[in-house]
Amino acid sequence: MYHKVKSGDTLSKIARQYGLPMELLLSFNSSITNPSKIFVGQLIYIPNVEDVPEPEIEVVNTKQSELIARAKTAINKGIRYKLGAGGMNPNAALPSNANKQCDCSGFVCWILGLSRKSNIPFYGRHGGWIYTDSMVADINSSAGIFERINTPEPGCIVVFGAGGAIGHVGLVSKVSNGQMDKVIHCSSGNDRHFNDSIQETGPQIFNRPDTVWGRFVG
Numbered sequence: 117m118y119h120k121v122k123s124g125d126t127l128s129k130i131a132r133q134y135g136l137p138m139e140l141l142l143s144f145n146s147s148i149t150n151p152s153k154i155f156v157g158q159l160i161y162i163p164n165v166e167d168v169p170e171p172e173i174e175v176v177n178t179k180q181s182e183l184i185a186r187a188k189t190a191i192n193k194g195i196r197y198k199l200g201a202g203g204m205n206p207n208a209a210l211p212s213n214a215n216k217q218c219d220c221s222g223f224v225c226w227i228l229g230l231s232r233k234s235n236i237p238f239y240g241r242h243g244g245w246i247y248t249d250s251m252v253a254d255i256n257s258s259a260g261i262f263e264r265i266n267t268p269e270p271g272c273i274v275v276f277g278a279g280g281a282i283g284h285v286g287l288v289s290k291v292s293n294g295q296m297d298k299v300i301h302c303s304s305g306n307d308r309h310f311n312d313s314i315q316e317t318g319p320q321i322f323n324r325p326d327t328v329w330g331r332f333v334g
Contacts, residue, residue, distance in 0.1 A: 121158040127151045134162050180271025183332070187227045187287045187300040190314045197304040197313035199282070203232040211302075211314075220285045221247040223302035223314060224273055227287055228261075228332055236261060248283025251275050255330040262330030268296045269331065274319070276327045288329070289316055296322065 119130055127148070131138040142148060144163045154160070195202075195212045202212045203222025211226030212218040218226075225232040225246050232246045238260035242250035252275055254260030265272060268288045274296065275285035286301025296319035303321065307313040 117162050117164070118159040119162050121154050121156055121160060123156055125154065125156075127154055127160075130160055130162075136162070179332075180269070183227055183271045183287060184289050184300070187223075187289065188316070190223065190226075191300065191316060192310075192312050193314065194311075195302070195313050197302060197307040202226065202302075206230055218302050218313060220283075220302045221251070224251075224285050224287060230261075248275055248285050249277045251285060251330065252277040252283070252328060255328050261332060261334055263333050265329045265331050267294050268329050271332075273330050273332065274299060274322050274327060275330065276322065276324050279326060284321060286322065288319075295319075 119134070121130075127141060128138050128151075131141050138151065140163065141160065142151060144161050148154065190210055193210055195210065195216050195218050197219060198213075198215075198217035199219050201215070201222060202218025203225040204213070206226055206229045208226070210216075211223045222232050230246060234244055234246050236246075238254055238257070239246055239250055242253070251262065251273065255262045255264045255275070262273065268274060268291050270288055270291055272288050273285055274288050275283065277283045284301065284303065286299040288296055288298070289300050290296075290298035298316050299319045299322060300314070300316045301321075302313045304313070305321070306315040306317070
């Protein structure tokens with residue numbers, strides 16, 4: 117159905133009249149570019165319940181929200197990529213070393229409030245280092261600090277091991293329909309494209325058969 121705008125109408129008033137969020141009205145009326153500028157006689161489409169998709173509910177617990185928020189504080193801070201750098205001081209304001217350099221493992225360790233050089237017993241078999249291969253081993257074990265999950269969730273880590281090259285790890289920041297939508301990660305590719313190694317991007321770099329997800333349980 118359509119609502120014909122009359123004198124005194126505002127979009128928010130129309131939304132209240134039909135019991136709909138104004139954002140929903142805007143999504144079904146793409147011709148409205150400025151919600152404060154509607155005119156008398158304008159036809160506003162009022163969606164039926166059948167038109168509205170089932171809400172996509174993304175449940176994020178407090179701990180996961182905190183991890184995502186912490187990760188975002190390091191975006192666009194001029195941190196350059198350097199393999200093996202950063203992540204030594206979890207209490208620092210940023211994950212980078214004194215030269216403002218960091219790599220993916222250092223970044224994720226900092227997000228989790230850990231030093232990449234650790235005395236956590238599980239990592240003793242990896243020389244005490246938390247890096248992509250040791251994180252994968254942790255996720256695939258019944259010990260350690262990560263619990264393996266079969267589908268991604270906001271605030272989990274996503275990682276693949278070296279496999280003869282260089283592994284990579286990031287923090288999933290957004291999930292849509294059970295699929296990764298956004299990941300915050302530190303990479304040489306980000307550094308090349310943005311002159312800043314820490315960015316929130318799509319998950320394409322992690323679209324590999326050996327990628328695993330882990331929920332941090334401490």
